[in-house]
Amino acid sequence: MSFLTPLFFVALAGLAIPVLIHLIQREKKQVVRFPSLMFVQRIPYRSVRRRRIHNWLLLMVRMAALALIVAAFARPFLERDEVTAAAGEGAREVVVLLDRSYSLGYADRWERARAAAYDAINGLGGGDRGSVVLFDSGAEIALRSAAAGERQPLTAAVAAAGGPTAAATRYAPALKVAGSILAESPLPRREVILISDFQRAGWRGEEGAQLPAGTTVTPVPITTGGEVANAAVTGVSFARSTFSSQERVAVTAVVVNRGTRPLAGGQLALEIGGRAIQTERLEVDANSSTSITFAPVTLTAEPMRGTVRAGADALAADNVFHFVLTPAQPVRVLVLDRAGGGGNALYLMRALAIGEAPRFEAIVRPPAAVSDDDLRRVSAVLVNDVEVPAALGRRLQKFVEGGGGLFVVLGPRATWSAEVDVLPASLQAPVDRTRGDAARVGALEYTHPVFEPFRSPRSGDFAAARIYGYRAVTPTQDAQVLARFDGGAPALLERRIGTGRVLLWTSTLDLAWSDFPLKPVYLPFVHRAMRHLAAYSEPAPWLTVGQVLEASFGSGRAQPASGVVLTPSGRRVGVGVDEEGAEVLELAEQGFYELRNRAGDAVTAVVASNVDTAESDLTPMDPKEIVAAATRDDGGRAAASAAPPTPEAQERSQRLWWYLLCVGILLLAADTLISNRLSEA
Amino acid sequence: MSLMASHNPSAIPGARFMDPVVLARIGNLSLVARAVVDGFINGLHKAPYFGASVDFAEHRGYVPGDDVRRVDWRLWARTDRYYVKEYEAESNMNFSVLLDVSKSMDYGSIGITKLDYARMLTACLTNLVHHQRDRVGFVAFDSEVVEHVPPSAKHMETVLHVLDRLKAGRPGSLRAPLHKLAEHFGRRGVLVVISDFYEDPETVVDAVTPLRFRGNDLIVFHVLDPAELNFGFSNASAFEDLESGEQMPVVPEAMRKEYQSLVRAHIDALQQRFSEVRVDYTLLDTSQPLDHALFRFLTSREKRMRLR
Numbered sequence: 001m002s003f004l005t006p007l008f009f010v011a012l013a014g015l016a017i018p019v020l021i022h023l024i025q026r027e028k029k030q031v032v033r034f035p036s037l038m039f040v041q042r043i044p045y046r047s048v049r050r051r052r053i054h055n056w057l058l059l060m061v062r063m064a065a066l067a068l069i070v071a072a073f074a075r076p077f078l079e080r081d082e083v084t085a086a087a088g089e090g091a092r093e094v095v096v097l098l099d100r101s102y103s104l105g106y107a108d109r110w111e112r113a114r115a116a117a118y119d120a121i122n123g124l125g126g127g128d129r130g131s132v133v134l135f136d137s138g139a140e141i142a143l144r145s146a147a148a149g150e151r152q153p154l155t156a157a158v159a160a161a162g163g164p165t166a167a168a169t170r171y172a173p174a175l176k177v178a179g180s181i182l183a184e185s186p187l188p189r190r191e192v193i194l195i196s197d198f199q200r201a202g203w204r205g206e207e208g209a210q211l212p213a214g215t216t217v218t219p220v221p222i223t224t225g226g227e228v229a230n231a232a233v234t235g236v237s238f239a240r241s242t243f244s245s246q247e248r249v250a251v252t253a254v255v256v257n258r259g260t261r262p263l264a265g266g267q268l269a270l271e272i273g274g275r276a277i278q279t280e281r282l283e284v285d286a287n288s289s290t291s292i293t294f295a296p297v298t299l300t301a302e303p304m305r306g307t308v309r310a311g312a313d314a315l316a317a318d319n320v321f322h323f324v325l326t327p328a329q330p331v332r333v334l335v336l337d338r339a340g341g342g343g344n345a346l347y348l349m350r351a352l353a354i355g356e357a358p359r360f361e362a363i364v365r366p367p368a369a370v371s372d373d374d375l376r377r378v379s380a381v382l383v384n385d386v387e388v389p390a391a392l393g394r395r396l397q398k399f400v401e402g403g404g405g406l407f408v409v410l411g412p413r414a415t416w417s418a419e420v421d422v423l424p425a426s427l428q429a430p431v432d433r434t435r436g437d438a439a440r441v442g443a444l445e446y447t448h449p450v451f452e453p454f455r456s457p458r459s460g461d462f463a464a465a466r467i468y469g470y471r472a473v474t475p476t477q478d479a480q481v482l483a484r485f486d487g488g489a490p491a492l493l494e495r496r497i498g499t500g501r502v503l504l505w506t507s508t509l510d511l512a513w514s515d516f517p518l519k520p521v522y523l524p525f526v527h528r529a530m531r532h533l534a535a536y537s538e539p540a541p542w543l544t545v546g547q548v549l550e551a552s553f554g555s556g557r558a559q560p561a562s563g564v565v566l567t568p569s570g571r572r573v574g575v576g577v578d579e580e581g582a583e584v585l586e587l588a589e590q591g592f593y594e595l596r597n598r599a600g601d602a603v604t605a606v607v608a609s610n611v612d613t614a615e616s617d618l619t620p621m622d623p624k625e626i627v628a629a630a631t632r633d634d635g636g637r638a639a640a641s642a643a644p645p646t647p648e649a650q651e652r653s654q655r656l657w658w659y660l661l662c663v664g665i666l667l668l669a670a671d672t673l674i675s676n677r678l679s680e681a
Numbered sequence: 682m683s684l685m686a687s688h689n690p691s692a693i694p695g696a697r698f699m700d701p702v703v704l705a706r707i708g709n710l711s712l713v714a715r716a717v718v719d720g721f722i723n724g725l726h727k728a729p730y731f732g733a734s735v736d737f738a739e740h741r742g743y744v745p746g747d748d749v750r751r752v753d754w755r756l757w758a759r760t761d762r763y764y765v766k767e768y769e770a771e772s773n774m775n776f777s778v779l780l781d782v783s784k785s786m787d788y789g790s791i792g793i794t795k796l797d798y799a800r801m802l803t804a805c806l807t808n809l810v811h812h813q814r815d816r817v818g819f820v821a822f823d824s825e826v827v828e829h830v831p832p833s834a835k836h837m838e839t840v841l842h843v844l845d846r847l848k849a850g851r852p853g854s855l856r857a858p859l860h861k862l863a864e865h866f867g868r869r870g871v872l873v874v875i876s877d878f879y880e881d882p883e884t885v886v887d888a889v890t891p892l893r894f895r896g897n898d899l900i901v902f903h904v905l906d907p908a909e910l911n912f913g914f915s916n917a918s919a920f921e922d923l924e925s926g927e928q929m930p931v932v933p934e935a936m937r938k939e940y941q942s943l944v945r946a947h948i949d950a951l952q953q954r955f956s957e958v959r960v961d962y963t964l965l966d967t968s969q970p971l972d973h974a975l976f977r978f979l980t981s982r983e984k985r986m987r988l989r
Binding site: 030031032033034035036037038039040041042043 | 785786788795877879906909914916917918919920921922923924925927928929931936939940943944947
């Protein structure tokens with residue numbers, strides 16, 4: 001409430017007048033002269049003193065009347081928010097947001113957080129309704145809008161929360177869930193009690209978490225005073241090498257000390273397959289990090305489970321880092337070239353031999369010598385300007401339909417049977433650009449995975465290559481032109497057939513029709529094209545809690561999805577199906593997930609799951625930041641307040657003085673009546 | 682009409698107990714005293730015997746310093762020894778009234794102040810004694826002696842005159858003036874002390890009893906207004922002490938019973954202590970008629986004389 005003319009409150013000093021009248025004036029008026037007060041003074045004083053105020057009712061009525069009249073002259077008016085708040089008195093809809101991210105595992109924070117939740121539930125009134133929402137990186141409604149009269153379900157929901165999960169803190173999803181609960185509530189008052197350790201890492205700005213207007217957010221910070229000691233293994237990197245034809249990996253772990261004291265005398269252990277095989281001394285200064293490299297480990301054919309462990313502190317979850325070591329998987333490519341010494345795949349072979357990640361294993365076969373076994377072993381086939389008979393064409397079509405990749409390089413000799421519908425375009429006569437300007441490659445489809453690395457400026461100039469000849473082609477309907485020559489003719493086309501892909505390069509990839517192999521973009525172009533066709537993806541050595549695990553993870557191309565996942569805690573769970581039909585599982589625990597086949601007797605893949613290391617930074621933020629962002633007025637309301645109110649509305653909000661004055665005058669009338677009665681008596 | 686009634690005692694028997702308020706309106710103390718005392722004497726069946734006696738009491742051995750004229754020569758002639766004759770009382774005794782004129786006496790809730798009442802009482806007593814041919818004296822005091830008329834058979838008019846112009850003005854105290862007066866009254870007589878005794882009973886008795894040391898008969902009149910006895914006020918008010926000027930808020934109805942019991946205890950204590958030291962004590966209420974007070978006083982004196 002505010003006042004238009006608060007200076008009038010000076011007149012409140014007038015309240016002293018009735019008091020003076022009662023205390024001073026009355027006594028002075030009636031002085032009784034008496035011979036001696038000798039006996040009166042002997043009577044205990046209390047009986048006299050408590051009757052100093054002659055008539056309390058009269059005094060109160062007079063003072064109230066004066067105060068009301070003064071307040072009326074001060075012209076009180078209600079601000080818009082107060083009007084809303086005043087109208088919102090009544091039962092509350094309370095949402096208790098309980099943070100259960102793994103940082104709550106620090107010291108006794110989880111117990112304190114739960115105690116705070118119980119306190120919040122016990123603070124609910126009889127008509128209130130309460131909800132319990134547990135949140136980490138996501139939010140889960142443990143109990144929705146239960147009547148507070150029966151607190152047992154609410155406390156049971158908190159008790160059933162178990163302990164901190166392995167996930168990180170994100171406030172936005174929790175606030176959105178709370179907002180949806182509150183938006184559906186018919187109760188007039190809405191409140192969110194946010195119990196958390198308020199990590200800075202959990203809040204990334206506004207994030208669209210907006211609570212309904214008029215919602216009160218009460219933050220309950222669960223923080224630890226004094227020094228925070230926490231070391232975390234934030235990641236590992238691998239250096240692969242080959243030693244006497246065996247692949248070896250040197251693991252380097254990064255350890256961050258987020259505490260305010262140096263970490264000395266600690267130990268960092270590398271475990272492979274659950275056994276510690278190496279231990280290094282760990283010393284990290286306060287608020288700094290160090291990296292420690294272990295001796296190389298020889299890889300086996302099977303995936304190896306690795307763990308780096310850095311001692312123990314108050315927050316144990318981030319001291320462990322899991323990963324899976326797998327031997328590097330080469331991309332096998334079958335190159336179809338002319339038999340004998342007439343082949344022109346020299347540049348291609350050299351380019352494929354250079355690859356490290358991934359490594360390419362290229363085998364060269366004349367078209368006539370291609371066996372089914374060859375096609376089974378490879379994931380991509382490169383047809384380098386050769387005549388493809390109809391039989392081979394059909395086999396290649398089948399190969400592509402089964403998920404393989406086919407890279408067709410045209411040239412003067414390339415012919416395809418019309419019976420085989422595998423190419424993205426129909427082939428026509430060669431175009432000679434040896435006279436005049438050579439053709440240049442332009443108009444690239446940079447969004448395509450093949451050209452995506454060349455997207456940024458100075459990342460490769462395809463226009464530098466001079467193309468002296470190419471085959472004119474007519475793209476099929478389902479083909480996509482990824483690159484064109486400067487004359488508009490297609491240079492690279494793609495077509496999807498079944499689960500595989502076909503790329504068609506309309507010129508040669510040797511020096512016969514162009515100087516493209518001599519240009520810097522040649523090598524990455526060939527590598528990108530082959531990786532794309534082979535559907536190669538680097539297997540991630542670990543995932544983070546909260547990420548989605550696809551059932552086909554680590555099983556390679558075209559592997560059937562496994563049916564059962566064994567979680568780190570030993571539970572067997574089925575794999576869910578997302579909107580697109582893919583079978584997915586959200587990682588919720590720290591450790592190794594095993595993917596098994598439908599029978600459950602064979603491990604098809606192992607996935608390491610780690611906690612989000614951003615959560616190990618326990619730096620707290622000011623809860624007011626979240627409160628301010630979540631309870632900010634929405635645009636419509638802001639616009640409404642920006643518009644000046646109409647004179648009638650303004651007068652309505654200021655009409656309070658009128659009522660105050662009426663009540664004051666009524667009280668004065670009552671005062672007159674009472675005084676008359678008293679004087680008559 | 683009251684005055685007429687006092688001259689005609691056969692008219693209405695109760696009328697001789699005249700209303701002090703009416704008497705106060707007369708204004709002339711001499712007339713008041715005469716009216717009251719005449720009416721009183723006429724109405725009394727037995728004449729008062731007010732201390733004056735010439736009866737022989739005993740013989741006592743002469744000691745040097747005794748008046749030679751008081752030696753019984755006849756007895757000397759018979760026994761050859763000197764004896765002095767002792768009498769029961771002096772034939773003409775001294776009678777003095779000691780009147781408290783402190784400020785607290787200047788209070789009256791029924792049209793007559795305690796001082797006026799005491800003044801009329803003094804005039805009546807003086808008039809009565811003067812009729813007996815005794816010597817009358819008068820002393821007015823508050824915290825010290827204000828007026829002093831030595832006892833004399835001729836001082837009746839002087840006493841009345843002094844009484845007439847008395848005014849209460851200062852706070853009073855009994856001890857200092859009375860102790861001083863006790864030394865002054867060397868000759869045996871009758872002393873009457875009239876006061877409202879607003880002091881502790883012990884202090885009062887301590888102040889008054891020295892007056893008896895020279896063999897004086899001591900009579901004490903305690904004069905109080907009905908309001909002082911009953912505390913019949915109704916409105917809560919600030920009460921101001923007449924002597925000290927101190928004020929305090931008082932709710933009479935809340936403290937009436939306690940006040941009454943305190944006053945009663947005070948009177949009882951005075952009565953008790955005075956009887957212990959053989960002093961006649963009489964409480965006088967200013968609403969009561971004057972001769973009623975005189976009657977009570979004289980009858981009690983008579984009883985005591987008989988006892989002797």
